[in-house]
Amino acid sequence: MEQLTSSLAPPRASPKSNVASSSQQVAGSVAKRLSNELMTLMMSSSPGISAFPKHDGNLFEWVGTIEGPSETIYAGLTFKISISFPSNYPYVAPTIKFDTPCYHPNVDITGGAICLDILQDKWSAVYSVQTILLSLQSLLGEPNNASPLNPDAASLWSTPTAFKTQLMKHYRPVSESS
Amino acid sequence: MNFLDADVPDPTDFPPHSTAPGLRALDGAFRCDICGELYDGPVTISCGHCFCSACIRMALANKQECPSCRKSAGEAHIRPNPVLENVISSWKEARPFILGLVRREMEHATTPQATTDKGTVRKRKRSVENSSSFDTLGSGVAGPSSYPISPSRGPAALLKSPSRPKKPKSAAQEIIDMTVPSSDIEEDETTPPNLAPKADEIVACPICQKHVRYRSLNAHIDRDCKDIAPSFNTVNSWSKIMGTSKNGQNKGKHKKTGSDSDDEYPLPISTYTTLKDKQLKDMLTQQNLPVTGDRSIWEQRHQRWVMLYNANLDKSLANRKTKAELRKDLKRWEEERTRKKKTAITDVKGYQIENKSEFNRLINAARPKAPSRSTIHPTSSPPSETKGPPLLSQLSLTEAGDSIV
Numbered sequence: 001m002e003q004l005t006s007s008l009a010p011p012r013a014s015p016k017s018n019v020a021s022s023s024q025q026v027a028g029s030v031a032k033r034l035s036n037e038l039m040t041l042m043m044s045s046s047p048g049i050s051a052f053p054k055h056d057g058n059l060f061e062w063v064g065t066i067e068g069p070s071e072t073i074y075a076g077l078t079f080k081i082s083i084s085f086p087s088n089y090p091y092v093a094p095t096i097k098f099d100t101p102c103y104h105p106n107v108d109i110t111g112g113a114i115c116l117d118i119l120q121d122k123w124s125a126v127y128s129v130q131t132i133l134l135s136l137q138s139l140l141g142e143p144n145n146a147s148p149l150n151p152d153a154a155s156l157w158s159t160p161t162a163f164k165t166q167l168m169k170h171y172r173p174v175s176e177s178s
Numbered sequence: 179m180n181f182l183d184a185d186v187p188d189p190t191d192f193p194p195h196s197t198a199p200g201l202r203a204l205d206g207a208f209r210c211d212i213c214g215e216l217y218d219g220p221v222t223i224s225c226g227h228c229f230c231s232a233c234i235r236m237a238l239a240n241k242q243e244c245p246s247c248r249k250s251a252g253e254a255h256i257r258p259n260p261v262l263e264n265v266i267s268s269w270k271e272a273r274p275f276i277l278g279l280v281r282r283e284m285e286h287a288t289t290p291q292a293t294t295d296k297g298t299v300r301k302r303k304r305s306v307e308n309s310s311s312f313d314t315l316g317s318g319v320a321g322p323s324s325y326p327i328s329p330s331r332g333p334a335a336l337l338k339s340p341s342r343p344k345k346p347k348s349a350a351q352e353i354i355d356m357t358v359p360s361s362d363i364e365e366d367e368t369t370p371p372n373l374a375p376k377a378d379e380i381v382a383c384p385i386c387q388k389h390v391r392y393r394s395l396n397a398h399i400d401r402d403c404k405d406i407a408p409s410f411n412t413v414n415s416w417s418k419i420m421g422t423s424k425n426g427q428n429k430g431k432h433k434k435t436g437s438d439s440d441d442e443y444p445l446p447i448s449t450y451t452t453l454k455d456k457q458l459k460d461m462l463t464q465q466n467l468p469v470t471g472d473r474s475i476w477e478q479r480h481q482r483w484v485m486l487y488n489a490n491l492d493k494s495l496a497n498r499k500t501k502a503e504l505r506k507d508l509k510r511w512e513e514e515r516t517r518k519k520k521t522a523i524t525d526v527k528g529y530q531i532e533n534k535s536e537f538n539r540l541i542n543a544a545r546p547k548a549p550s551r552s553t554i555h556p557t558s559s560p561p562s563e564t565k566g567p568p569l570l571s572q573l574s575l576t577e578a579g580d581s582i583v
Contacts, residue, residue, distance in 0.1 A: 029213065032186075032213075032214075032215070033213055033214050035186050036186055036188055036214040036215075037214070039186045039188050039190060040188060040189075040190065040214075043190035044190075086531075087515075087531075087532070088531075090212060091236055091237055091239075091240045092240070124241075124245040124246070124248070125211075125212045125233070125236075125237045125240075125245040126211040126212060126245045126246050
């Protein structure tokens with residue numbers, strides 16, 4: 001949100017506008033990097049994560065799935081997420097949100113927004129879809145309760161049975177969620 | 179499924195570690211972590227991490243830290259890495275060859291036949307011979323049979339052998355090639371001699387002796403050898419360059435060898451917000467860049483040009499592009515961006531960023547028309563605020579407003 005509003009500021013009044021325009025990258029090379037990532041993701045077969053472009057011909061919108069890591073409260077659940085790449089990717093982080101409702105201290109239960117530092121100020125150009133998905137997967141098991149997006153979930157985290165009840169109340173299996 | 183049809187050369191072209199130890203990792207190690215391509219003009223920053231010059235310049239423009247380790251870094255820390263550049267040039271040549279070898283090896287493994295097996299054996303033998311000639315050349319400590327397991331000799335042979343039938347690319351490689359004994363030339367007879375230079379190879383222009391890429395040689399001659407970098411110039415193009423450069427510090431360029439890159443200074447990074455339109459325009463004309471479009475296009479064009487230009491200087495002379503080629507790259511970049519703009523509605527955020535000046539203009543134009551509602555915050559203006567005449571411009575404004583809320 002903050003990024004959006006600042007991008008609408010008059011170009012010459014905002015010191016950020018300079019950076020915003022500098023980070024524009026060749027669309028062709030972004031597509032190249034994205035198809036490279038897709039290939040890596042397909043070939044590496046990381047357990048429990050996958051992602052693929054939503055539509056043919058548009059490499060900038062992906063849909064991914066994350067399986068809850070075993071031995072966590074999310075074990076056995078699968079979450080669908082959507083990934084949207086900006087035109088100046090990888091210099092700017094992609095926008096990611098949960099499509100499957102995810103009851104989690106750092107996930108907005110209605111909008112699916114995720115509070116994860118590497119998706120905001122700690123983003124780095126060397127991160128990829130794969131690193132994001134792996135981070136999200138580990139975030140499921142190890143939430144950061146200090147900065148909760150869902151305070152209810154954060155306070156319930158210490159009582160797993162109550163948490164699991166809430167989690168299952170909101171959860172919808174992937175096939176129904178779209 | 180068309181994404182998977184595209185031929186994307188990446189480390190997974192090589193079989194996994196269990197089949198071909200190290201090869202996939204090797205190809206991965208030669209790639210920039212930002213773009214995923216083989217290093218193009220590799221540079222090192224203060225923490226020691228390597229990136230393509232253009233990639234790290236773009237990243238540092240966003241954030242002044244190493245993308246890999248987050249140590250603080252700036253443009254001033256960028257140092258060219260010519261050794262790695264040489265390695266990459268050699269790897270680019272060796273890669274298809276090694277892939278071919280690997281593929282053949284895999285075929286033998288899956289369909290073991292007497293005849294093909296023989297082929298493998300011969301192949302192996304030859305590579306052993308290769309190494310033996312190299313051994314006598316070098317230290318000569320290890321016997322030939324140690325080649326396949328000796329890790330220290332591997333990369334050296336890899337560096338040398340593919341470049342042998344070709345013209346030298348740089349001084350370093352030239353030295354290696356000069357010391358190659360006659361036995362190596364005999365070996366060349368076993369592989370078909372490749373007489374025609376490759377498109378990317380640097381050849382001397384038959385007219386002006388300037389080193390140009392074979393691919394651009396014809397164009398170079400068509401232009402009467404005039405597109406030349408300052409160091410190899412004729413009087414003609416001299417006056418041209420003197421005319422466009424701001425200070426006449428173009429002295430001492432009568433050297434003929436390619437070592438006088440000292441007159442190729444990087445362009446300074448400008449803060450465009452403090453510049454007047456005229457100044458910015460002058461900066462563009464100074465670099466022989468077009469001044470079409472509005473101010474934001476000028477800024478982006480100049481910024482991108484500075485980036486491309488400085489990144490190009492980080493490459494060794496042989497790998498550098500001419501200014502004309504760089505201008506072509508810049509043009510392609512602008513074309514791709516305008517093409518993207520037309521289809522950009524799918525990428526709402528990018529579309530907004532790209533068109534922010536236009537949106538601002540529309541918002542400012544729309545504001546007086548809207549009934550005065552002082553309580554509404556400008557950035558969170560709901561679509562209802564823009565209830566004016568149903569113009570097309572108003573529609574796009576509504577769209578922008580929607581996605582903000």
